[in-house]
Amino acid sequence: MRRPDGLLNHNLLGEDKGPQDACGVFGVWAPGEEVAKLSFYGLYALQHRGTESAGIATSDGERILIFKDMGLVSQVFTEGDLATLKGNLAIGHCRYSTTGSSTWVNAQPTLRPTKYGTVALAHNGNLTNTGDLAELVQKLESSSTSMSGITTDTEIMTALIALQDEKNVEASALAVLPQLEGAFSLVFMDEHTLYAARDRHGVRPLVLGKLETGWVVASESAALDIVGAAFVREIEPGEFIAIDKNGVRSQRWAEAQPKGCLFEYVYLARPDTTIAGSGIHKTRVAIGAQLAKEAPAEADLVIPVPESGTPAAIGYAKESGIPFGLGLVKNSYVGRTFIQPSQTIRQLGIRLKLNPLREIIEGKRIVVVDDSIVRGNTQRAIVRMLREAGAREIHVRISSPPVKWPCYYGIDFATKAELIANGLEVEEIRRSIGADSLGYVSLDGLISATQVASDRLCSACFTGQYPIRIPEDMSEGKLRLEITEVQGH
Ligand code: SF4
Numbered sequence: 001m002r003r004p005d006g007l008l009n010h011n012l013l014g015e016d017k018g019p020q021d022a023c024g025v026f027g028v029w030a031p032g033e034e035v036a037k038l039s040f041y042g043l044y045a046l047q048h049r050g051t052e053s054a055g056i057a058t059s060d061g062e063r064i065l066i067f068k069d070m071g072l073v074s075q076v077f078t079e080g081d082l083a084t085l086k087g088n089l090a091i092g093h094c095r096y097s098t099t100g101s102s103t104w105v106n107a108q109p110t111l112r113p114t115k116y117g118t119v120a121l122a123h124n125g126n127l128t129n130t131g132d133l134a135e136l137v138q139k140l141e142s143s144s145t146s147m148s149g150i151t152t153d154t155e156i157m158t159a160l161i162a163l164q165d166e167k168n169v170e171a172s173a174l175a176v177l178p179q180l181e182g183a184f185s186l187v188f189m190d191e192h193t194l195y196a197a198r199d200r201h202g203v204r205p206l207v208l209g210k211l212e213t214g215w216v217v218a219s220e221s222a223a224l225d226i227v228g229a230a231f232v233r234e235i236e237p238g239e240f241i242a243i244d245k246n247g248v249r250s251q252r253w254a255e256a257q258p259k260g261c262l263f264e265y266v267y268l269a270r271p272d273t274t275i276a277g278s279g280i281h282k283t284r285v286a287i288g289a290q291l292a293k294e295a296p297a298e299a300d301l302v303i304p305v306p307e308s309g310t311p312a313a314i315g316y317a318k319e320s321g322i323p324f325g326l327g328l329v330k331n332s333y334v335g336r337t338f339i340q341p342s343q344t345i346r347q348l349g350i351r352l353k354l355n356p357l358r359e360i361i362e363g364k365r366i367v368v369v370d371d372s373i374v375r376g377n378t379q380r381a382i383v384r385m386l387r388e389a390g391a392r393e394i395h396v397r398i399s400s401p402p403v404k405w406p407c408y409y410g411i412d413f414a415t416k417a418e419l420i421a422n423g424l425e426v427e428e429i430r431r432s433i434g435a436d437s438l439g440y441v442s443l444d445g446l447i448s449a450t451q452v453a454s455d456r457l458c459s460a461c462f463t464g465q466y467p468i469r470i471p472e473d474m475s476e477g478k479l480r481l482e483i484t485e486v487q488g489h
Helices: 035-045 079-084 130-140 153-163 169-179 221-226 262-268 280-294 310-320 343-352 377-388 426-433 443-450 472-487
Strands: 024-029 053-059 064-070 089-095 110-114 117-127 182-189 194-198 207-211 214-218 230-234 239-244 247-252 301-304 328-330 354-356 365-370 393-398 437-440
Touching: 024 035, 024 117, 024 182, 024 194, 024 239, 035 053, 035 079, 035 089, 035 214, 035 221, 053 117, 064 079, 064 117, 089 117, 089 182, 110 153, 117 153, 117 169, 130 153, 153 169, 153 182, 169 194, 169 239, 194 214, 207 221, 214 221, 214 239, 221 230, 262 280, 262 443, 280 310, 280 393, 280 437, 280 443, 301 310, 310 365, 343 354, 343 377, 354 377, 365 377, 377 393, 377 426, 426 437
Parallel strands: 301 365, 365 393, 393 437
Antiparallel strands: 024 089, 024 214, 053 064, 053 089, 110 117, 117 182, 182 194, 194 239, 207 214, 207 230, 239 247, 328 354
């Protein structure tokens, strides 16, 4: 492990973040394979789900080693680091913080000794009963200083598993899972066994894959492709699995009540991932076609905001008959950096990430397709950029309904007050971003494009109807455990 100084990293786009994903998880059980390297490439494939920190834990059957640091997967690990992480099984994590700040100590996997070995755990999602669970940890711990240092819901889960009076990690986990509320796709391990579990609603994705020599668990099916694993199936909502030399054992710890995240289809998941049997790219093309039906425009060219807007723009262009073109060039390498941007660079804002192609844009009526509007700053900057590049008209089309409510299940959009659609009507948003017209796809249109029944989806950020109860203290946001700790409660 290195850099225990809690260094924050910096978002080159300053305050205008858009929806931030909330972690990718990966686990592998494959004796004889280089499990750390497989985890590295698995996390590399899941990098879009979390760019703040990355970590891998491995076990050789005797002890668990862990290495984590702030930064992108490619920044955190060297060949030498991975060579020291020997073992038969491993778990990995890339993080965007939804509970706890973006610091080294909050990076995952988390690790805890238990009376029967060690448990390491990685989490994608966000628990909604962290207050109650933190109290439970305090009760179970004999030391009065027990909660010092616990600043994330992931550490709470790890502590709860470690503190159970059961015979092994498996029994402890099965005792803890029913006490957790909220969204969680977990991979965890002891010295011998890889475990995975998914909340009863299956809010965040989690899939099982097969290697020739073992098994893989990952947030998205695309990560299986990248490490050469065959997709076996999704891990079911409310399912627990254990993988060791005897193969895969599965059991239900709760009855499934599916509420998969609708936003995974719009933006979060990779286009080459499959969720609930639907290819994400194909689904986004269908959403774009639906958008063209619901919000047509008289225009010369359809361009995407790359890359998340690209499939929907293809669908929009196909359905409308308006030619598709690439009018914005993206620097794919802009992400998180430890270099503090200077004031001048900060002011460049969006241009660090996107730059218009004048020869494509000039003199044309443009439809620009994006996946969502959160605060509106990005779209305002894009409209301004396109006008400066000579666009005659700019028609903004969005492949999701207005985001009016925060997500408490693992995506950090913004607070309710920061969401532009929470206070403004569509026409007011249009004026605010400076577009000639603005259109969103309807909720029904979006859901029909996913081909998933609406009662099996969470759409709370669009509707305010939260399928999992939100307690009052969630309003304190992702730093609530740190606030509690500082205040000494
Ligand atoms: S609130 Fe929105 S982003 Fe959060 S889980 Fe539900 S659909 Fe997904």
